[in-house]
Amino acid sequence: MPISRRIALIFNMKGENRSTANGRLIHAPFLPKNLKIRMPASRDRVDSLAGRAYLEIRNKILKGDLAVGEALSRRKLAAELGISVPPITEALQRLEREGLLESKPRVGTRVRVPTPRDVEDRSLLREALETQAARLFAERATAAEKKGLQRMGREVDQLYASCETASDRNFLFLVNTYHMSLHLRIAQCARCHALRDAIEKEQVLIFNCLYDTAVQRRNLASDHHARLTDALARGTAAQADAAMRQHIRTGLKEVLKGLKLLDRNGSGWRHKKRTDSSAR
Numbered sequence: 001m002p003i004s005r006r007i008a009l010i011f012n013m014k015g016e017n018r019s020t021a022n023g024r025l026i027h028a029p030f031l032p033k034n035l036k037i038r039m040p041a042s043r044d045r046v047d048s049l050a051g052r053a054y055l056e057i058r059n060k061i062l063k064g065d066l067a068v069g070e071a072l073s074r075r076k077l078a079a080e081l082g083i084s085v086p087p088i089t090e091a092l093q094r095l096e097r098e099g100l101l102e103s104k105p106r107v108g109t110r111v112r113v114p115t116p117r118d119v120e121d122r123s124l125l126r127e128a129l130e131t132q133a134a135r136l137f138a139e140r141a142t143a144a145e146k147k148g149l150q151r152m153g154r155e156v157d158q159l160y161a162s163c164e165t166a167s168d169r170n171f172l173f174l175v176n177t178y179h180m181s182l183h184l185r186i187a188q189c190a191r192c193h194a195l196r197d198a199i200e201k202e203q204v205l206i207f208n209c210l211y212d213t214a215v216q217r218r219n220l221a222s223d224h225h226a227r228l229t230d231a232l233a234r235g236t237a238a239q240a241d242a243a244m245r246q247h248i249r250t251g252l253k254e255v256l257k258g259l260k261l262l263d264r265n266g267s268g269w270r271h272k273k274r275t276d277s278s279a280r
C-alpha cells in the first residue's frame, strides 16, 4: 500500500483530525479530499493575511522546503503565496522574534542556523516541561487515554520506519506533525492548562521538528515511541518522568551529531557571524 495511503488511513481513524476549528490545520493535497490534520503547538490566527503568511512560511521551514541557512526573498514569497509584501514582512518579523529566522542589516533574512547551544537550551526547556507532563499523565490520564496514547506511539514508530525509504517532504512533514500531536496529547491529558500552554508557547515541539528536519534525523530505534508510551501508560509518575527524559536526551544526541555535519557545510554568512562578538 502506498505510504500516503497508509498515513491517510491512520489519520482517518481519528475523527478529531477532521476538525476545522481555529485555523490550526494543514491541508495535505495528496491525501483524501477534505482530510485536514491538526497542527499542534500553533496559536495562530489565520483571519489575517499576515497570519496566513506566518503559517505558510513556518510550514515551509518545517518541511525543509526552506532549508536551514537559506536566504529568504520577500518578493519571491509574496509571489509564491499570492500575498502582498507587507503581510509577508509582518510574518517574517514574527518568525524572527520566535527564533526561526535571523536577519542582518544589508545582508538579509534567512532560516536560522541553530548553534549546538541553541539546540541544548531548547532541549533542556523541553525536558523540564515534558517530564512534568509525563508525570501528570501517569497520574491523571484515564485508562482510555492511556490506551489511545499507546496506539499513537506504535503508529509514530511505524511512520518513522516508513520514512527511511520516503523522500517525499510532504510525507515527512505529516509524520513530524503526527509526532508533535503525540507529545501534545500527553500534555493535554496531564490536565494542567498552564503546562500545556507553556509547551505550546515555548514552541518546544516546533523546534524539535525543525531540528529533526534540518539534520534529517531518521535512525531512531524502531520502538522509540512504543517504549515511551508504554512507560507512561503503565508506569508510576517517576517511571514516566525517567522514560520521557531518556526519550528527549536520545533525540538530542542524534540532533547534535547531525548538526556537526550541517556545520561543516555551513554558509558564508555563518562564518561571518562567528567573528561577530555578539554571536555565540
Ligand SMILES: [Zn+2]
Pocket (backbone or CB within 6 Å): 179, 183, 225, 247
Ligand atoms: Zn517523540
